[in-house]
Amino acid sequence: MDPENTSQPVPPVEARKRAVTIFGVGTAGITMAGQLASEDFTGAKLVALNTDHSVVATGSEMIHLEGKLLRGLGTGGDPERGRGLAEEHFQRLKTTCAGVEVVFLLAGLGGGTGTGVCPVLARAARESGALVLAFVTLPFVCEGNQRQRLARQGLDELTTVADGVICLPHQMAAKLLDEHAGFADTFRASAQLLIEGLRGVWRLLMHRGLIEIHFAELCAVLRAGHGESCFATVESAGLGRATATIEKLSAHPLLDGGQALAGAETVLVSLLGGPDLAMADVNRVMSELNEHCPKSRIIMGAAVDESFRDRLAVTIIATGRPAVSAKREPSKPEKAGLPTSMPGFETELLHPTKPERPGSRHLPPAPALSLEQREQILAQQTGKSGRARKPGPRMKQITLPLDIVNKGRFDKSEPTIHKGEDLDLPTYVRRGVALN
């Protein structure tokens, strides 16, 4: 058992003691881990792992993998070198993971270190008896095909060795911000999204639940998604927090305005509240979700934590999202400019709550507000986060360009839009029914 882990102060009453190590692998991974270090992840050991000396990790232990071949110059974007290096240091990695129950991997795929080392590290961790969950990013489309391909390969490898992989394409985060957002900001936003996901899983694991979601269940869900899972974590506080939570979920950028949920095969929902968590609140959130994904298997977990009094956090992990979703024409700006179109997911505004500093930096304001109000709120959010971003981030409902449905003979005609759905697309595609 690692001395640093055992010497941790006793965590809160309901929290569970688990030896957890978070690895930041490669430059991207270390940067993310650095961002993580500033957040509250009590009880976790942070380890930065790199092949060169380019990045200095803050607040974490540093491991350098060095080989005679590379002369300290790093992998040079070649995953094979990364892999070779990691194999060389396999024993060392294994000892680092010894006695750890859960290992989180943070990495950016597409480069040399992250792509090459991660699968090996995951294997080492598993061999030493730990459960492995990987949180990885995929490169921007503009980074080129080569990198994309490498990243995909790395993702495939990782999926086979890790217990669960949650993957976030950078491109997705980029689409959430507007054109003028800084390059670095985009990376940071993407990392932040991933960290939100990690936080959600963290909570899930660390809190003893009233209705427990076993780690095995989580892994099973993640495995079923073949790496294509989407996740969302939202938090709200105060009176009417259930309603606020639902609203935030429905507007969450990573859920595609609820489309991801509608097509999901399995949806894992974890609720975390204080001792004052009301049955009605749970009921409200769950019934909304049930309504929204009637065809998917919903796994629900609920936990109570003293420190969450008057707060409610919900983490959703949805897998088996449809391979296709409607491709919106970019020339047509959505009326609201916000992910509001979500059929059947209308929330009542019975208990309006004050918008608090949100758990997510990218909390889109309530869709019911006017455009100006929304922009104002967004501007406030950016102001609070202490970063100067010229205009507030424009939230856009985006879809991954995974597969484009050709509208066939209706390609050129005026689309038939009914309650936000394009009826010209095949019904089975919109409902996410798989034919195989």
Add this chain to the structure above:
Amino acid sequence: MFDSSSIIVGLEIGTSKVCAVVGEMNDDGALNIIGVGQARTRGVRKGEIIDARAVEEDVRHAIVEAEQMADVEIRSVYLGVTGGHIRGFNNRGVHPVVSADREISDEDVLDVVKNAKAINLPQDNTVLHAIRQHFLVDGHDGVTDPVGMLGARLEVDVHVVHGHLNRLQNAIRVVKGMQLEVNEVVFNGLASSLAVLSNEQKELGALVIDIGGGTTDYVVYCGGVIKHTGVLAVGGDHVTNDLAFGLKVPQGRAEQLKIENGSALVDDAVKGQTMNITSELGLPLNTVNLEHLRRIMAMRLEEGFQLIAQDLAPAGLLEYLRAGVFLCGGGARIPEIARLAEQVLELPVTIGKTSSVSGLKSTLDQPEFATAIGLVRFGSFKFRKREVRPTLGQNLKSVFSKLLPR
């Protein structure tokens, strides 16, 4: 104008076919279908014309065929229109009765109907129909003919069907460009309902769903009057398109598969079955899973009915349909579609047949001719009205005969 002649022609320019039906009024006012002409259309999408020249040619084919069959010359038609832009809603007009004796006169009725038609429509829209439902005299509901009654305030409920003026004009222009007169423009759904429903069924309450190639038109009758109309710009073409996409076959092949192997329900017998598609030369091209075919179709059709049910639900109209649901249009030919509709709408569903018109049996029984026959029927109502009104000549004659007693 052919006031003297008793020929009435209904022309429907549908998404998949142009259909002209020739009807003849005999002396006792009964309608007889004497000719039908049809042609496949190119250049119509979702019920609206996108290639006027191609459509003109197709219309000409249909008209010529109908003329030959009926052995008449067609000079004017009742034109059916549809399209996603057409909407229906209910409106009420009010008119105070100002005459000294408070007796409601014909003029009052005309005025109140005029008031009811004065509605605030989007700028480019025009009223297609304003169909009277009921009159109210001093707040008393259910008056069908208020002339001669006493009252201070006359109101009327009308069902207004309106659409985009320019888009409606497109169809009219095509027909006018062929030296044909357009007597009147009629909403397809309304025409179909006239063909399919008997008065008794209208009284009981009925829903007519016309599933065409590009659109699905539906009309609700309650208590003998039209309560609701709607157009869903989804039709048989969408089914074909879905199949083409889902089964990865060309559109033409998808259409063929739909007609030959389609069904609105996925039955157990078809599960796991596959079918080989061969080219004209007998070479195998593709393998199609029949279960997928059915499932794709079933989902699309089911969604259509669900959307209609959703549209009718807010007004609670589904509870009033005691005569049930009637399907017509080409979509009614899909096997098992009535059962699917029954499952979704939870009402008795039948395939609509034209019963109130005599003539070519083979034509009357086919659901896809319902609209065109309905157009003829619509024309026959107008025709009767016109007949009642004496012509100028007859008027003069009677005046003279009065002035010059023999």
